[in-house]
Amino acid sequence: MNPRAVTTVVDAKKCIGCGACIRVCPSQTLTMKNKTAHVTGDKSLSCGHCEAVCPSAAIKVQALAPEMMLFASFNLDREWMSHGGMAPGKLAQLMASRRSCRNFKKTQVPADVLWDLIKFGCLAPSGTNSQEWTYTCLKDREAVLTLGAMVMNFFKGINQKAENTLLRKGLKLVGQNALDAYYEEYYESVKEAIDLMENHDQDRLFHGATACILVGSTPEASCPKEDALLAAGNILLGAHALGLGTCLIGFAVEAMKADKSIQERLDIPSRERVHAVIALGYPDETYEQVAGRKKPMTRFI
């Protein structure tokens, strides 16, 4: 279906002609005629602003799937929360309490909870509201280990190359610094992680997670990487609220970027790109308090 197709329908009998929908519509899909809103535009972002703002429930945007607002773990209050309507301290506490989890219980995450996390992801903003996210769920430990083995294998190959001093220095001489930089930064820790995984059954890569969500996007997205990362941010916070721990696994993203066969073996179409890999599960760790952050470079102009 054309992503810009207009699926907005106005019930003329219910419309009171207030004009609120026209004011909030970003794509001039609606105009007022004879004191009633009419669909006159030939494009729509399907953002649903018109449906959400209408005081008489006169508008439906049919492209929006009602089930995406139905969560299995809780009932979503559909009333719009006004600006300033949430205690900011509670939100900051949630943000500060979300910590990357590196100790997971063996308990499996139910499929409907994974769906709830995907729905949290879909509540994120996306460039031109394209919502061209893709979510690949590794739903049990076995599936996580399958990806883990592929990622480990990739880094084993990189470590083998990085061990070769001649190759590293030669590449550096011709201006290719990446392998030397990798050697300095990651070689030792990757070597240790491979040894722990292969000889001591310790998972330094996915930290024992029992599920994983790979957040990607299709080429149709106008801001593919940004959209996927914003969705991932929602999932991290939503997971904490649902009692789950999460950890972003950048090593897996890097491996999938460099070795396209990993994506292929996971049956993810080659046209998609994975931008975030989120290890998750029930946390086997708690904290006493929230910690601080470094002070960032900031300027006010």
Ligand SMILES: Cc1cc2nc3c(=O)[nH]c(=O)nc-3n(C[C@H](O)[C@H](O)[C@H](O)COP(=O)(O)O)c2cc1C
């Ligand atoms: C893009 C990105 C990639 C990351 N990759 C990994 C990873 O591969 N393994 C890991 O244990 N943590 C990873 N992390 C987690 C960071 O180490 C973590 O966010 C940081 O130490 C701050 O801790 P906090 O998340 O508990 O606030 C990643 C974080 C980001 C934003």
Ligand code: SF4
């Ligand atoms: S917001 Fe609803 S009531 Fe107001 S003009 Fe639009 S359709 Fe009519």
